[in-house]
Amino acid sequence: xxxxxxxDGVPSDSVEAAKNASNTEKLTDQVMQNPRVLAALQERLxxxxxxxxxxxxTLPKAVKRRINALKQLQVRCAHIEAKFYEEVHDLERKYAAxxxxxxxxxxxxxxxxxxxxxxxxxxxSENEEEEKLAGDMKSKVVVTEKAAATAEEPDPKGxxxxxxxxFRNVDMLSELVQxxxxxxxxxxxxxxVKFSDPGQPMSFVLEFHFEPNDYxxxxxxxxxYKMKSEPDKADPFSFEGPEIVDCDGCTIxxxxxxxxxxxxxxxxxxxxxxxxxxTITKQVPNESFFNFFNPLKASGDGESLDEDSEFTxxxxxxxxxxxxxxxxxxxxxxxxxxxxxxxxxxxxxxEGEEEELEGDEEGEDxxxxxxxxxx
Amino acid sequence: xxxxxxxDGVPSDSVEAAKNASNTEKLTDQVMQNPRVLAALQERLxxxxxxxxxxxxTLPKAVKRRINALKQLQVRCAHIEAKFYEEVHDLERKYAAxxxxxxxxxxxxxxxxxxxxxxxxxxxSENEEEEKLAGDMKSKVVVTEKAAATAEEPDPKGxxxxxxxxFRNVDMLSELVQxxxxxxxxxxxxxxVKFSDPGQPMSFVLEFHFEPNDYxxxxxxxxxYKMKSEPDKADPFSFEGPEIVDCDGCTIxxxxxxxxxxxxxxxxxxxxxxxxxxTITKQVPNESFFNFFNPLKASGDGESLDEDSEFTxxxxxxxxxxxxxxxxxxxxxxxxxxxxxxxxxxxxxxEGEEEELEGDEEGEDxxxxxxxxxx
Numbered sequence: 001x002x003x004x005x006x007x008d009g010v011p012s013d014s015v016e017a018a019k020n021a022s023n024t025e026k027l028t029d030q031v032m033q034n035p036r037v038l039a040a041l042q043e044r045l046x047x048x049x050x051x052x053x054x055x056x057x058t059l060p061k062a063v064k065r066r067i068n069a070l071k072q073l074q075v076r077c078a079h080i081e082a083k084f085y086e087e088v089h090d091l092e093r094k095y096a097a098x099x100x101x102x103x104x105x106x107x108x109x110x111x112x113x114x115x116x117x118x119x120x121x122x123x124x125s126e127n128e129e130e131e132k133l134a135g136d137m138k139s140k141v142v143v144t145e146k147a148a149a150t151a152e153e154p155d156p157k158g159x160x161x162x163x164x165x166x167f168r169n170v171d172m173l174s175e176l177v178q179x180x181x182x183x184x185x186x187x188x189x190x191x192x193v194k195f196s197d198p199g200q201p202m203s204f205v206l207e208f209h210f211e212p213n214d215y216x217x218x219x220x221x222x223x224x225y226k227m228k229s230e231p232d233k234a235d236p237f238s239f240e241g242p243e244i245v246d247c248d249g250c251t252i253x254x255x256x257x258x259x260x261x262x263x264x265x266x267x268x269x270x271x272x273x274x275x276x277x278x279t280i281t282k283q284v285p286n287e288s289f290f291n292f293f294n295p296l297k298a299s300g301d302g303e304s305l306d307e308d309s310e311f312t313x314x315x316x317x318x319x320x321x322x323x324x325x326x327x328x329x330x331x332x333x334x335x336x337x338x339x340x341x342x343x344x345x346x347x348x349x350x351e352g353e354e355e356e357l358e359g360d361e362e363g364e365d366x367x368x369x370x371x372x373x374x375x
Numbered sequence: 376x377x378x379x380x381x382x383d384g385v386p387s388d389s390v391e392a393a394k395n396a397s398n399t400e401k402l403t404d405q406v407m408q409n410p411r412v413l414a415a416l417q418e419r420l421x422x423x424x425x426x427x428x429x430x431x432x433t434l435p436k437a438v439k440r441r442i443n444a445l446k447q448l449q450v451r452c453a454h455i456e457a458k459f460y461e462e463v464h465d466l467e468r469k470y471a472a473x474x475x476x477x478x479x480x481x482x483x484x485x486x487x488x489x490x491x492x493x494x495x496x497x498x499x500s501e502n503e504e505e506e507k508l509a510g511d512m513k514s515k516v517v518v519t520e521k522a523a524a525t526a527e528e529p530d531p532k533g534x535x536x537x538x539x540x541x542f543r544n545v546d547m548l549s550e551l552v553q554x555x556x557x558x559x560x561x562x563x564x565x566x567x568v569k570f571s572d573p574g575q576p577m578s579f580v581l582e583f584h585f586e587p588n589d590y591x592x593x594x595x596x597x598x599x600y601k602m603k604s605e606p607d608k609a610d611p612f613s614f615e616g617p618e619i620v621d622c623d624g625c626t627i628x629x630x631x632x633x634x635x636x637x638x639x640x641x642x643x644x645x646x647x648x649x650x651x652x653x654t655i656t657k658q659v660p661n662e663s664f665f666n667f668f669n670p671l672k673a674s675g676d677g678e679s680l681d682e683d684s685e686f687t688x689x690x691x692x693x694x695x696x697x698x699x700x701x702x703x704x705x706x707x708x709x710x711x712x713x714x715x716x717x718x719x720x721x722x723x724x725x726e727g728e729e730e731e732l733e734g735d736e737e738g739e740d741x742x743x744x745x746x747x748x749x750x
Contacts, residue, residue: 051712052540052544052710052711052712052715053711053712053713055540055712056710056711056712060530060531062530062531063531063533063534063535065491065496066484066485066490066491066496066533066534067534067707067710067711068491068496068497068498069484069491069495069496070481070484070485070534070706070707070710071498071707071711072495072496072497072498073477073480073481073484073707074705074707074708076477077474077477077704077705080470080473080474080477081470081704083470084466084467084470087466088463088466091459091462091463091466092459095455095456095458095459098455099452099455102448102451102452102455105448106445106448109441109444109445109448110441110445115441116440116441116443116444120444120447121440121441121443121444121447122443122447123443123446123447155435155437156435156437156438158441159438159441159442159445160438165427165430169427237705237708237713237714329452329456330449330452330612331445332442332445332446332448332449333449333612335427335431335442335445336427336428336431336442336446337426337427337428337430337431338428338612339612340427
């Protein structure tokens with residue numbers, strides 16, 4: 001800035017803004033005093049394409065005033081909506097308690113602690129006849145070729161590698177899993193979602209329950225997601241329900257030499273004075289699924305994260321949401337792949353529709369799926 | 376079929392199925408007796424790409440049995456989930472009563488029955504300074520050119536053409552509106568959503584309130600959407616919450632010669648015997664938004680609709696859902712265009728994300744928006 005003394009004690013942003021504003025004012029005045037420029041401007045304005053906001057600008061002041069009154073009402077609606085979502089959260093807590101006995105049974109069948117009865121394990125699939133025939137053929141083939149091996153195989157306990165298989169099937173998770181994470185994840189025995197207590201700030205905890213293993217001493221690793229269900233003061237109309245706003249991990253008590261989230265590198269150092277070289281070892285971060293338990297902190301103090309960190313955090317929130325909404329409630333379908341095929345079909349269908357509707361943005365609106373209109 | 380007598384009293388589909396099944400059995404037997412074919416088959420099976428369902432097939436019978444037990448539990452979860460959505464519907468009914476006083480005020484401001492006070496119409500927008508400057512310039516231009524006209528204009532009552540403007544702004548609706556529908560829609564004064572009473576089958580009614588007009592005598596046109604909140608017996612895992620399954624319109628009492636949903640065409644008829652030609656007039660269906668109140672019936676009797684009708688019905692359900700979830704709760708934002716710009720931004724953001732995540736189908740999962748994880 002040319003006149004630096006002017007900005008003493010005034011944040012430079014405000015100075016810049018003030019200068020811009022006064023420039024705008026000057027320019028406006030000049031235009032207003034020149035009929036030919038005015039006429040040219042009028043012509044340009046007349047040719048501006050019709051948009052909803054340009055239409056609003058043409059309305060008389062008294063009408064604009066009434067529109068402002070509607071906007072005030074709309075803000076009040078957003079605050080009522082926030083209360084609605086809090087009550088939905090209460091309902092989710094209530095239903096979590098109803099699901100829990102079924103999830104406990106699921107865990108027992110998976111670990112092999114309990115064997116399902118014949119009645120409990122009856123299942124008639126749609127394509128049963130077909131599958132049976134195909135299955136017969138395959139199993140006979142396998143028996144022919146591998147008869148000896150099969151006879152030796154002991155009956156495995158429960159459903160081996162149940163949760164690890166889900167990690168493998170779901171792209172969003174398998175992308176995070178490194179080869180050295182795999183033997184650790186095979187010890188994962190259950191994932192639970194715990195909702196915050198009534199009256200507490202809205203949040204949920206993902207609990208990853210592990211059987212005793214050679215890697216760490218924790219039996220449970222936790223990830224807590226904090227949520228916000230209130231309209232943003234600066235932008236109340238963008239409110240669409242609770243959002244994840246921050247998350248917290250936990251400390252993993254790694255056994256000696258087993259921490260996969262760090263790696264040791266060797267570095268040569270030259271002594272400046274003596275010129276001797278020595279090799280030091282240094283621990284640096286290592287890619288691993290288990291970094292999920294040591295997330296970035298969303299900055300609450302107004303400082304903004306860089307773009308990469310923003311993206312990492314957004315992906316983390318998405319994964320947390322996905323565990324809570326899809327994987328934990330429907331684990332067996334992600335194990336068998338049925339839920340994944342459904343997701344694929346859904347997307348294909350939607351894309352096809354998009355083509356046919358062309359330009360019909362509202363048709364693809366973000367909350368369509370909540371109550372998904374189908375024939 | 377060759378042996379027609381065989382199918383007497385048996386639906387031909389079953390016969391076909393039985394024939395196919397016995398063919399399959401024969402083929403399987405042949406394969407099983409031929410070691411070379413078996414070996415070739417084994418090789419092909421080994422090269423089948425790894426998919427979750429092919430993995431399941433390789434598991435021992437005892438494990439498959441436990442997976443079936445998990446599937447049974449999953450069906451029970453789906454039925455609990457259905458109850459959850461019924462309670463959410465109850466909550467929506469409760470909150471509809473809380474929104475109603477605000478919506479009533481909205482209607483009064485729109486019709487001009489009530490003028491908002493100064494406090495009620497205060498509004499500070501984000502870009503106020505900017506808008507004010509731009510607005511000043513434009514209004515001065517307009518004043519210069521059209522001073523006389525503006526002075527004559529009376530202050531309009533309320534917010535003229537409020538709902539009609541929304542129909543124009545929202546592509547999904549404007550596509551349905553014909554030129555001759557426009558003067559009728561200008562009489563639309565309110566749209567209300569009414570939820571079904573507790574204990575009744577789940578449904579909602581859209582009420583379109585019109586001021587007295589030259590086109591029809593009804594003061595309210597209604598469209599009722601029937602919903603279903605229970606898992607499909609044949610496919611319980613596809614359950615994702617309540618779905619619209621059917622809808623009903625209403626009779627519009629058109630004034631003489633004003634029915635825009637039919638048109639009169641002239642047709643020449645030749646008398647076969649006498650060879651004379653006479654012109655008859657005939658009423659045929661005409662494209663119009665008001666056909667929205669005379670929808671197709673979803674077939675409840677197992678007869679399936681043709682593809683076109685399926686598509687028409689699916690679009691109708693989508694529109695009903697959109698009125699209920701977006702337009703009625705946020706009308707002013709569709710009037711000003713703010714909601715539409717938001718929808719556009721949301722989609723752009725999502726597309727960008729899709730590119731970066733590549734192959735991360737779960738990231739785009741259909742219920743993301745319900746609780747939309749953002750930074």
